[in-house]
Amino acid sequence: MIRFSTSVHKISMFNRTLSAILVTSALLSQSVGISPVQAASAASVASAVTKPASITVDSQSVTWEYAPFVEKGTTYAPLRQAAAALGGQVKWNQAKQTVEIYDHGDTITHRAGTNVIQINEVRLMLPAPSKNMSGTLMIPLRSLSDAMKAGLQLTNTSSQMIITLKSDSSTIMSSESAAIDQYLKEAGYSGIALIASNGDIQLRKGYGLSDHNSLVRPDQKSRIASITKGFTAAAIMQQVQQGNISLEDPVSKYVSGIDRGNEITIHMLLSHTSGLPSNFTRAEGITMEDTLAEIRTKKLMAEPGAEYRYSNNGYILLAAILERVSGKEYGVYLHEQFFKPIGMKDTGTATPSTKTIKGYTDQKGTWAEASYYVSQSGTGTLYSTVDDLLKWDQALRGNKVLSEEIQETMYTPYSDRNYGYGWMVSETEEGTVVFHNGSGTGYSTGISRNLDNGITVILLGNHAGMDMTGMLNHIQEMALK
Structure with a gap:
């Protein structure tokens, strides 16, 4: 040179x-x-x-x-x-x-x-x-x-x-996505956004601040909050596909001491129809066994299988069941079965030392840096990038990790809230859309995938309280114009 x-x-x-x-x-x-x-x-x-x-x-x-x-x-x-x-x-x-x-x-x-x-x-x-x-x-x-x-x-x-x-080579913005970019700016969105059509990226961009004086860049890592549940459901369904778990197995077969655990099935945990409450103690240093001990003290809020009640505890139990069946820790299993084979090099279980974009909460009209987002395996512990989540989307579409039949089971709604297994389901004029939003201390996240027209929308926001479902739906509609 x-x-x-x-x-x-x-x-x-x-x-x-x-x-x-x-x-x-x-x-x-x-x-x-x-x-x-x-x-x-x-x-x-x-x-x-x-x-x-x-x-x-x-x-x-x-x-x-x-x-x-x-x-x-x-x-x-x-x-x-x-x-x-x-x-x-x-x-x-x-x-x-x-x-x-x-x-x-x-x-x-x-x-x-x-x-x-x-x-x-x-x-x-x-x-x-x-x-x-x-x-x-x-x-x-x-x-x-x-x-x-x-x-x-x-x-x-x-x-x-x-x-x-x-020069900035990580930002991608096609002319077709200019209106979506403008919408995100006008909405005050902060975080990372990716929109793809059949895997072809139309928009890949960072918005707002990643810390007190640095801009968000689209290749940065972020906590993904309850998007984690899609991975938990996929791991359980992989075990179902391999014949190691039955959807009708009772929780008591794997975890003892759960209120009416002999009546609550794997299917109910996956579809949020177990009746278990949602909240659990969030503090650094609490182990899976500590959380399981806490769940054992909780009483059901509804009859098993009777109605939809979103339950973080249900997905924690699924992670515990996965560990017992596979003999591997939750994060290790996901890495070996999903992340490594797919090439998701920037995805894993978050710790306080994991370098991600900072989360922010509204403090009397001012965005203040949030404390570390504490979760538990199965429900919200993962971090990722928009690129890795697109790889996940494409692997699912290509039936690389789960069969088409197994995925159809996951994308079937099992309650009046249209929740399947790790995904919510919406029937639109443009096809079937499966999606999931997430929220955690300082984060608002979401992923939306139209199974018919190939549109994928990924939002990893770092401002708490954003209407992810509304934004995902609106962007899906805009992507067709």
């Missing part, structure tokens, strides 16, 4: 009088203008460190008309040229003294001389304000790359600065 060094501007050029700076700053630098008042910032960088710079963007060597420099540990680069090199369309709003960058459906704005950059409705703080250098707006490069979801590697040697940039 051939690299070219940028020209180095001498520090002495900045030692001008203030009036001279104000005159110079009135000139626009290739469509990006700076106000005369903000031009005074040039005088503050006399101590900046400049050296030859080798700049590579997407494996191509580039030169910038104004050399990047380092001041107080922050690397500055020319905003217009850097943003354009990363694929953004850059405009200068003279009236607002604001740079506007359009990238992957997002509007990125920055007012010259401030330390804020805004992506749609989300604000990121810069480590220092942008600076006008002879009519060229210089901005902290890492902040710009973060705003454009680009990759950045900075290396400083004694003789040169090496800048390696990689």
